[in-house]
Amino acid sequence: MPKNIKQDIYDGTIDYMFISLISSKTKIxxxxxxRAGYIKAQSFLRKGCSITVISREFIEDFKELESINLKLIKREYSNSYIKNHHLIVIATDDDKLNDAIKRDCDENFKLYLTCNDYRKGMFVVPTMGETKTTQIALHTKKGSPKTSIYLCNKINSSLKxxxxxxxxxxSFRNxxxxxxxRLELLDFINTDDFLYFFKKGKHEVVLKMFYGGFIIET
Structure with missing residues (x-):
């Protein structure tokens, strides 16, 4: 393999720090x-966020997004709009406008996502999966969305x-x-051994053996 190709393959990794936002309290x-703005609006609405979209023009697809959490404003961008929102998504094809929005966000300490080049932004939206009891988020450090989706589906299947x-x-923890x-008890049940007995339907027997029946009756 040529030396320069090897170098390209191993460059470009990004370290992410994950936080979990309470979607019903998040204004975007x-x-x-x-199209880029529509896809992001659709994704955030699905999670229950409050969305405001500002643009001089909207594609027809926006008419499909009927939600009390969505507000469409047909006008020019003004920096006054960013002050009432937690996250900013920059989804225009105007490079000068995008740069101006980024400057406004930096001056007002706003987190922003840049749709035309995610590396220029401050956050990205991870691939997400969900089961009855869990939610997960996943990135690949070099930016391969298809791989993230593939891996997320595999992890999701295991969690289910x-x-x-x-x-x-x-419920036991509560x-x-x-x-x-309580810490000793939680260490005891969060193990492969206890999971094995749980799947066999013998977990309560094991708890009684080690800690007595009073735990089950609480």
């Missing part, structure tokens, strides 16, 4: 009424197999919050 401004166990452990030995 999208600047741009084209353990939904009942996760539900049991979460029951023992006032126990002096």
């Amino acid at each position: 401004l999208i600047v741009g009424g084209g 197999e353990n939904d009942d166990f996760i539900d049991y452990v979460s 029951k023992i919050k006032k126990f002096d030995n």
Whole structure:
């Protein structure tokens, strides 16, 4: 393999820091009424965020997005709009306007996503998966969305197999919050051994053997 190709393959990794936003409390401004803005609006609305989209023109697809959490404003961008939103999505094809929005965001300490080049922004939206009891987010460090989707689906399948166990452990944790030995108990049940007995239907027998029946009755 040529030396320069090797170098290209191993360059470009990005370190991400994950946070989980409470979607119902998150206000997002999208600047741009084209395809990129529509896709982001659709994605954020699906999670229950409050969305404002500002643009001089909107593609027809926006008419399909009927939601009380969506507000469309047909006018020029003004920096006054970013002040009432937590996250800003820059989704126009005007490079000068995009740069101006970025400057406004930096001056007002706003997190922003740049649709034309994610590396110029401050956040990206990860591939997400969900089961009855879990939510996961996944990135590849070099930016391969198809790979992220593939891996997320594999992880999701594994998590679904353990939904009942996760539900049991979460409920158990809530029951023992006032126990002096709660950390020891949580260490005990969050193991492969206990998962094995749970799947065999013998988990309560094991708990009684080690800690007594009073735990089950709380």
